[in-house]
Amino acid sequence: MRVLVTGGAGFIGANFVHWTRRHRPEVELTVLDALTYAGSGESLGDAAPLVQGDIADAALVDRLVAEHDLVVHFAAETHNDNSLSDPSPFVQTNLVGTFTILEAVRKHGVRLHHVSTDEVYGDLELDDPERFTESTPYNPSSPYSSTKAGSDLLVRAWVRSFGITATISNCSNNYGPYQHVEKFIPRQITNVLDGLRPKLYGDGLNVRDWIHVDDHNSGVWAIVDKGRSGETYLIGADGEETNRTVVEAILRELGQPDDAFDLVKDRPGHDRRYAIDSSKLRTELGWAPQYSDFAAGLRATIAWNRDHEAGWRPQKDATEAKYAKAGQ
Ligand code: NAD
Numbered sequence: 001m002r003v004l005v006t007g008g009a010g011f012i013g014a015n016f017v018h019w020t021r022r023h024r025p026e027v028e029l030t031v032l033d034a035l036t037y038a039g040s041g042e043s044l045g046d047a048a049p050l051v052q053g054d055i056a057d058a059a060l061v062d063r064l065v066a067e068h069d070l071v072v073h074f075a076a077e078t079h080n081d082n083s084l085s086d087p088s089p090f091v092q093t094n095l096v097g098t099f100t101i102l103e104a105v106r107k108h109g110v111r112l113h114h115v116s117t118d119e120v121y122g123d124l125e126l127d128d129p130e131r132f133t134e135s136t137p138y139n140p141s142s143p144y145s146s147t148k149a150g151s152d153l154l155v156r157a158w159v160r161s162f163g164i165t166a167t168i169s170n171c172s173n174n175y176g177p178y179q180h181v182e183k184f185i186p187r188q189i190t191n192v193l194d195g196l197r198p199k200l201y202g203d204g205l206n207v208r209d210w211i212h213v214d215d216h217n218s219g220v221w222a223i224v225d226k227g228r229s230g231e232t233y234l235i236g237a238d239g240e241e242t243n244r245t246v247v248e249a250i251l252r253e254l255g256q257p258d259d260a261f262d263l264v265k266d267r268p269g270h271d272r273r274y275a276i277d278s279s280k281l282r283t284e285l286g287w288a289p290q291y292s293d294f295a296a297g298l299r300a301t302i303a304w305n306r307d308h309e310a311g312w313r314p315q316k317d318a319t320e321a322k323y324a325k326a327g328q
């Protein structure tokens with residue numbers, strides 16, 4: 001099988017390539033990635049050939065899609081805070097880029113797996129007994145999540161109207177190696193390593209449903225192997241934690257007092273809580289997460305960041321300068 005991986009130099013895409021190399025050595029991979037601020041050829045290493053280019057470049061996408069059997073589409077603008085300061089690249093990449101891929105897979109009869117997020121469902125109250133399922137209505141809050149929601153709807157429409165073969169996954173918050181230091185967990189780990197205090201938005205009680213990136217990627221492969229075209233599958237590992245609990249665990253692991261953090265300005269429109277019910281993926285496709293112990297996964301991620309400073313150091317100062325300007 002020849003697989004085109006868009007966004008394969010980013011956090012989840014690079015881990016997808018490494019996971020596939022380990023578990024599916026027979027699969028031929030090509031990465032298409034624009035190497036934006038979030039992409040890094042070093043995360044990918046020599047695990048797959050890299051074509052540097054934009055998913056909204058119709059001629060390039062058409063040529064590459066024609067040479068593959070499957071597109072696994074990770075490429076996106078992904079950071080909520082950035083989408084609040086400048087939504088434009090989110091509309092261009094997440095909507096126009098996904099449209100460009102859809103037109104190419106339609107023309108060449110190539111299968112698509114579209115990687116999306118649980119944020120398309122909006123948020124839940126802290127005490128809501130419900131979790132997101134595949135039938136929860138879309139209700140995105142931010143420019144990021146609304147463009148991801150739009151991209152999902154484009155995929156659904158191309159399946160129904162043009163008969164393309166495509167699946168969609170909506171996953172919760174990932175953690176693990178190669179994550180950009182703008183994101184919550186690596187930001188706080190590298191802050192403590194740098195002698196800076198972790199920064200919690202608002203009251204620090206927002207809840208995210210954490211999943212190890214390898215569990216996300218094994219879920220993607222389960223859908224590629226056994227998923228039904230036109231279907232959506234939620235991927236989650238029952239990892240709900242408040243942001244404050246995560247920061248306290250990082251501080252403890254790095255030998256600091258539990259309360260050595262700052263509460264800072266909240267994110268506008270900040271979603272309160274995400275929670276995934278992944279029963280469909282588990283019962284229909286037989287998937288189960290391997291990293292059931294979040295504390296152990298977090299410890300390994302702290303160690304990874306401690307051991308890979310050369311990977312994140314070049315982005316750290318500019319990222320913190322941007323946050324400082326925003327009062328965060
Ligand atoms: P990331 O920001 O780390 O990586 C995104 C990658 O896409 C980068 O390598 C970047 O260079 C590339 N890219 C951006 N614009 C491009 C363009 N126009 N053309 C080609 N490449 C482009 O993102 P991530 O966290 O790895 O997320 C990957 C996908 O998974 C996204 O679609 C995201 O919505 C989805 N997702 C992420 C999470 C999470 O917790 N991070 C959870 C659920 C779903």
Ligand code: DAU
Pocket residue numbers: 078079080081116117118119171172173174182183184185187199200201204206207208243267274
């Ligand atoms: O749910 C899946 C989504 O998870 C993905 O679709 C997104 O691409 C990914 O970025 C992530 O979105 P979040 O907004 O949840 O992730 P982020 O890492 O930005 O923040 C996680 C939580 O931590 C959120 O409640 C905001 C908070 N936060 C974040 C930062 C950067 C802080 O309290 N302090 C911070 O410094």
